[in-house]
Amino acid sequence: MTNVIRVQTLDGKTIEFVDEIVGSGAMKDVYFTPCKTKVVAFYREPQDAASRDRLEMITGAYKDRIFDAPGGNYWREQFCWPEHMIEHEGKLGMVMPIYPEHFFFEYGSINNDMLGIKGKEKQGKWFASSNNRERFLDAREKGNWLNYLQICLKIARSVRRMHAAGLAHSDLSYKNVLVAPTKAQTCIIDIDGLVVPGKYPPDVVGTPDFIAPECVATGHLDKHDPNRKLPSIYTDRHALSVLIYHYLLLRHPLRGDKVHALDPNEDETLAMGENALFIEHPSDTSNRIKLDNVRESELPWKDTDKLPYTITGPYLSPLFERAFINGLHKPNDRPTADEWETALVKTLDLVQPCVNSACTQAWYIFDNTKSPSCPFCTQKYEGALPVLNLYSSRDGANFKPDNHRLMVYRDQSLFPFHINRQLVPNERLDDKFRKRVGYFIKHHGRWILVNENMPDLSDVKSKTPIPPGAHIELIDGLQLLCSKDVGGRLFVVQMVNN
């Protein structure tokens, strides 16, 4: 029935595709290869010289720059990156890898997949909207709050990598970032629209909800007007902040109940553009979400008193403030992807499992109080809770606080990057530093650190070594030197609620 077409890629490889459109985007039609391991996407419209040139760079130099660098393999799963350029019957196209299995719904929606989404792509919007998630998605698809923190970290890391290479995605949205919450996996797609400052201008404005206010506000101007603001690394930063806020809090940071104009289009333009205002602005409360206007399925997420952005902890909260208060209309003040990544790494060390086994979010962030409780289900933590304050030395003698804490819970692991400030858990981390070096258990009501592979571990006050295989009870005020290497950490134990 359907033909298989064989074409040469512009770099001289042969590729076949089945002549039947399997999907259509805003600009491209997509086909499968016969083996369904790759897809071929053709632009419907003829592309100008700059777009051709850009695609050549994306499938060539830019791809090599990211994937051939140290740690480059890590990115293969994080990006759906165009591999080859092709041309067929006057249409320009590209060959891309197919998305991994986990980006397609395994169970889909409730009631025996009443919506018929099993096998369809996991568009982020399914998970970023409380209404969709709570009313329709099968519980096995949803994931918990820890998964969403991990997802945000991966998105921030991938965006950081693109930006470090001088590339802006220009259309980051939940449509262009696939997520697999239960596996904490993400994949950035639609890379072919990327923007290189001064070289390749953007061809889309972005997707509603994610377009930076300055782009919305100047959208009526001609594309060549010097006052027109177009997608760039700065607007990617806005989109990234919105994505992170949305995934962690299931609401849009700017979609409150302030009505800006009676005409719906004008209202939208002002609310997302010139008059954009954070729904949790500390002094201007005019855009707060009114609880009277909220659906049952959107609670507690849309209750900003119950779940304020500060539940995201001490590292993410200031970034949200910069993104949506100070930097909302000042692109230069927006947090960078790098800053988000660092803050998310530190935040992941602050998580605590909720003791309520029925809690849908399962994890939350230590709120720095004497009686911590889960913000999602209000369950209080019971018993003694050890918090490790991390210090490190610049000169081998004096230890200074790293503004980094590690929460302890059952089976929590210690990794080399916890015991040495110079190691960062990212794509460049050597495999030998990815193995855990210790773990925590609770035994007869006492918290114990078991040393697996920290040769230098010692109790500073008593100068007692704790060799690998040995263990030590965590008590308030205990000081543990973890490593004598440069950047080695000192843990100061603090017992909360004891």
Added chain:
Amino acid sequence: MFVLHSRVINWFANKIKFHPTYKNYKDYVMRRLPVYLLLDTSGSMAGEPLTSMVNGVQTLLSSLRQDPHALETAALSVIEFGSEATQSVPLTELITFQLPEMQARGTTAMGAALALLNDRVNSEVIKTTPERRGDWRPLVFLLTDGIPTDDLQAGINALDKSKLGIFVACAAGPHADTTQLKKITESVVQLDTLDSSGIAAFFKWVSDSVSTSSAKIDLSKKDVTDLGELPPPPEEVQIAF
């Protein structure tokens, strides 16, 4: 069959009228994208055309339910016109929308359908007030295989188009008259034949159009107002000039 309730309804402080089929006014809180389908159920549609049309609405519904954005924002209504015009499904969110049982008989009361559309938009589509955000302007898709047998001009006169977003009229098959449809809207498309593949293609395009406008609506600074704003129609659907 859906029965239109005529009893009155709730009034809230901001004097917006709510349809009684909604149990909870909170169903209205999101800015919805209303979509009205005006479907010809005159006698000439009997047989394959009607079956294809019912299938088309079914496909439209299932594909929109698979789009998380449409699922959250779109609301759908069906107005049928045969010898008279009836709203067989009031504006309803996708998840509770029930397919109407349509029967083809009688003449083509297209003018009455337009007047009814105006009436329904006035009462179902929420206007924005200084206190409360209302809906997007509705998208309207009209499908007919013939020519109006009632007073079309009266219907056109009754219709306040400033309240509407894009209005697409589709002339299906050899007996539909695009010049009549051009009096209603600039955006007229044509299906050469009145068979299932053509009608299916039309509804697929409607679905893509709703998905597009719900996803990209604020990009263009306005609602979709002409065919250029919609995704390109499939080859079965031609733009009538």
